[in-house]
């Protein structure tokens with residue numbers, strides 16, 4: 001195991017402050033809350049600014065293909081900031097997952113995604129864990145697609161859907177204009193990443209990738225690895241906001257944060273959030289470097305960070321008291337995002353089960369591992 | 377009526393006679409409920425003349441069961457939880473005969489719903505810090521202030537209210553407890569939306585609200601003592617609904633488990649069973665607590681039930697969403713409505729998860745309850761109190 005850099009570089013720090021500044025200006029919690037009541041007016045402008053003004057849409061795409069030629073490390077920084085603002089933008093779904101699907105294809109669509117001119121979504125349920133079976137739409141010989149995929153994230157914002165479909169001999173990915181599909185928006189637990197049920201009734205798609213199963217799995221794995229950074233951002237906001245509040249709120253003639261019971265709670269939470277941020281960073285760094293430990297790192301990061309984010313949001317709500325239960329206070333946005341993220345791309349339990357196989361800790365009742373190599 | 381089995385038999389006979397004289401199928405709803413109250417068969421552990429027969433509290437579940445199985449109308453229990461669980465025992469303990477006669481009957485029948493005007497923006501955990509002022513003018517009190525997080529105020533006819541009547545003494549000593557008419561023109565109820573999308577609670581602005589002195593509960597300056605009795609009852613009411621095995625949230629999640637074999641994993645299974653065991657033990661603890669309660673007023677020990685109830689509701693509803701996986705990402709409806717009733721285990725899994733977050737805040741937060749258990753049950757030294765002996769008006773707000 002090589003030692004990867006777990007600190008952030010100057011370039012990463014600059015990127016972080018650029019994203020944070022833009023979000024401070026354009027991602028007001030009131031506007032984000034409005035998406036729950038169907039007012040999505042914040043989404044388009046915000047995503048446009050992030051994707052094109054800051055050039056984040058093409059972060060993972062090489063310069064030759066119109067991108068920024070950056071890596072998963074930078075994408076992780078962006079996701080942390082987006083999590084911190086519960087920004088309702090399709091960065092994870094388009095600029096990470098859909099883009100990663102296309103990295104190995106020669107499709108021109110990749111260039112359009114990189115420039116931010118177009119936005120795409122991979123047509124699988126948001127809950128799909130890397131390594132699990134894909135729900136497949138059927139493609140006939142003329143590239144006409146039939147079938148339904150439920151709970152797709154990022155489809156509402158997408159111009160193009162990337163649809164894994166069975167062709168009779170294997171899985172291909174087809175690019176389908178969103179207008180060709182029947183989209184039914186879903187009332188979602190996390191409306192800042194609203195889901196859509198997608199139906200194809202003979203929609204025509206462009207095949208963009210044959211034998212696509214490995215590319216799709218790679219994209220889901222990258223998504224899961226980087227989702228951990230978003231979860232860290234969510235947790236960080238919850239921790240920071242709670243600390244600030246408990247330094248001001250008075251009850252019993254005292255600053256509430258001065259009660260030792262709460263100090264200990266916050267110290268524990270701080271410890272967890274710090275550790276989560278390391279786990280997420282390690283996952284991003286190994287992914288960026290193509291390090292052989294990347295798969296373990298991603299499973300560890302997901303297994304750790306998704307529960308920390310939920311706990312941080314739950315603690316934030318609890319420690320705000322009554323105000324934490326209100327629509328007015330943004331903490332609920334974070335709770336809903338954290339809980340949905342816990343299910344997205346596999347639950348913590350699912351990632352632990354995957355890890356069990358990767359580190360040779362098989363569950364009870366399974367056959368002894370047939371290990372050749374290191375210990376033989 | 378000393379032999380328990382004779383008491384039980386006698387009670388069953390009374391109920392049978394009552395049902396024979398008042399056929400639930402043909403008797404009008406409120407006429408039936410009023411008659412049941414007058415027959416002492418409402419809450420049999422209340423005194424005669426106030427809806428009861430002065431019997432042990434332990435007999436009540438059977439009474440309710442017998443009426444329910446006879447198809448008797450229910451008394452709006454879900455809508456009037458605060459009235460039944462908190463206002464009524466407090467009125468019974470501290471009210472004058474006249475107050476008991478005026479308020480208990482329509483409270484029990486559900487004709488008059490009650491809410492709780494305790495918390496304020498500056499006085500939540502520290503309830504004794506309430507700033508709402510009540511000033512005496514002859515035989516009336518004039519009340520001004522703001523209350524917050526008031527559940528079901530939009531449906532309530534009356535409220536239990538804690539207000540400051542003397543700012544010149546330390547905070548616990550200057551409070552008085554009132555029964556407030558919510559139809560007074562000075563009462564302004566504004567919806568406050570909750571994380572579930574609904575507005576279950578409210579802000580209540582009180583401007584020159586006039587309360588007759590006859591609606592004062594307990595002595596002037598005794599508000600803290602009366603409020604503590606209410607809170608002890610509240611914590612029992614929230615944490616201790618008598619339930620069968622797999623009642624409440626654990627039953628909901630168990631059903632989801634049984635209905636979704638395709639979602640089962642070893643990890644979720646282990647977590648579910650741990651919580652199932654916790655819920656079963658909590659149920660038994662509740663049973664024992666009720667047996668103790670039958671012998672007297674609830675004490676601080678009820679706080680432990682509420683602590684467990686909140687934790688279990690939260691962990692179980694959180695687990696259910698993970699178990700549901702993709703379906704757990706969906707929600708029923710974010711539309712802002714003002715609900716008639718609050719049902720912790722109702723609606724969809726997402727709602728249950730979000731609503732359960734309130735269980736460790738409403739009726740005293742879990743942090744405050746732990747302090748109560750540590751100090752009042754275990755006798756550990758109290759937290760240093762900087763504000764106990766200073767006149768309220770001199771405290772830093």
Ligand SMILES: Cc1cc2nc3c(=O)[nH]c(=O)nc-3n(C[C@H](O)[C@H](O)[C@H](O)COP(=O)(O)OP(=O)(O)OC[C@H]3O[C@@H](n4cnc5c(N)ncnc54)[C@H](O)[C@@H]3O)c2cc1C
Nearest residue numbers: 318319321322492494495500501525527734738739741743
């Ligand atoms: C769903 C819901 C319904 C409600 N319904 C009603 C109602 O009908 N009527 C009514 O009067 N009120 C109602 N409440 C209000 C509730 O009683 C208060 O919210 C609660 O007492 C906490 O007060 P607060 O919100 O001011 O929080 P604060 O008291 O400000 O507490 C903030 C945080 O600090 C913690 N804390 C405070 N003091 C200490 C300490 N000494 N040691 C350790 N931790 C501490 C708290 O536990 C909490 O986590 C309701 C609340 C909710 C959420």
